[in-house]
Amino acid sequence: MMIAIATTRTMLITYTSVNNMGNTKFIDGRKHGFTLIELLTVIAIIGILAGILIPTVGQVKKQASIATSKAKLSQYLTSIQSFKGEYGYYPFLTLLNSKHELDLSDAAMSKSFVETLSAREIDNPTTTTAGDGNRRRIQFYNFTEDEISDGTDHTSVLANTVIDSFGNSAIRLIFDHDSDGLVTVPDPDGSFSDTKDIRASVTAYVIADSSNGFPSYYLYE
Numbered sequence: 001m002m003i004a005i006a007t008t009r010t011m012l013i014t015y016t017s018v019n020n021m022g023n024t025k026f027i028d029g030r031k032h033g034f035t036l037i038e039l040l041t042v043i044a045i046i047g048i049l050a051g052i053l054i055p056t057v058g059q060v061k062k063q064a065s066i067a068t069s070k071a072k073l074s075q076y077l078t079s080i081q082s083f084k085g086e087y088g089y090y091p092f093l094t095l096l097n098s099k100h101e102l103d104l105s106d107a108a109m110s111k112s113f114v115e116t117l118s119a120r121e122i123d124n125p126t127t128t129t130a131g132d133g134n135r136r137r138i139q140f141y142n143f144t145e146d147e148i149s150d151g152t153d154h155t156s157v158l159a160n161t162v163i164d165s166f167g168n169s170a171i172r173l174i175f176d177h178d179s180d181g182l183v184t185v186p187d188p189d190g191s192f193s194d195t196k197d198i199r200a201s202v203t204a205y206v207i208a209d210s211s212n213g214f215p216s217y218y219l220y221e
Contacts, residue, residue, distance in 0.1 A: 066217050069164035072147065073204040073219050076173070079117045079141035080202055083134065090175055090202065091116050091132050100183070104171040110161040113173075114148065117141040122148065122160055154212050168214035170207035176200065188218045 034042075084090050092102045095109055104110045114122045116131030117140045128137045143162075151159025153167050161169035174183045183203055187194040198220055208216035 062215065065165040066215065069166070069206065070217065070219055072164065073171070073206075075141065076117070077202055077204065077219075080173075082140045083117065086136070086138060086140075087133065089133075091134070092173075093175060093177060095132070096175060096177065100175050100177045102173040102175070104162045104173070105158070105169040107158045107160050110148075110169070113162060114143055114160075118143050156209060156212060164206055164214075166212075166214045168206060168209055168212070170209060170214070171204065172207065173202060173204045175202050185220060186218070188221050 080090065080092075092109075092112065095112060096102055102109055102113065104113060111122050112132045114120075114131075115129045116134050118125075119128050119131065119134050119137040119139045120143075121127045121129050130137055134140075147162060149157045149159055149161050149163045149167065149169055151157065157163060157167060157169045162171060163169045164171060174185055176183050181199055181201070182197045183200050184195050184197050185203060186205060187196045200220065203220050205218040205220070206214075206216055208214055
């Protein structure tokens, strides 16, 4: 009888020692879970990590969308230069505002922009058109559906306007209207009313829309 008791006690001690090597606690052979303090500590750590990571991921996504939008703007400018190479003059010069800009948030301006560079009607892409002077109806750029607003996503964005990756149509193309090799543009390092001259024949920028969370950015930054 004494030998059996001693053997049982030895087995219990061994069992407890082996299982205490892991994360689970055993006391007198019984399994115990995490305490409330331990659980609250883990939850607090997860909350801190989420607070750090979520804004970072959002910022990375924003910068990626800006990079994509800038790439599209560059393609627009390349298409405009191709038009000039074909016809010997820039399109849209008669449509510019007082700042010598083509304002693509205006539906009529976007219509002319799309139809001239794509040689396709904006409402019926299967039908060709000369647009603003593309008399040979050459397709300098092929617009995709996600580049043209259908007017349903944001109340401030009109249908059939050209939009960036955020859905913003406040795109401005600035032309060298007097062929002096310079354009006057908003200064990214100053207030929006600050301007500077840069050496370019045509460039672009996008105006922020705080109501929709659209950022501003400049192709010439």
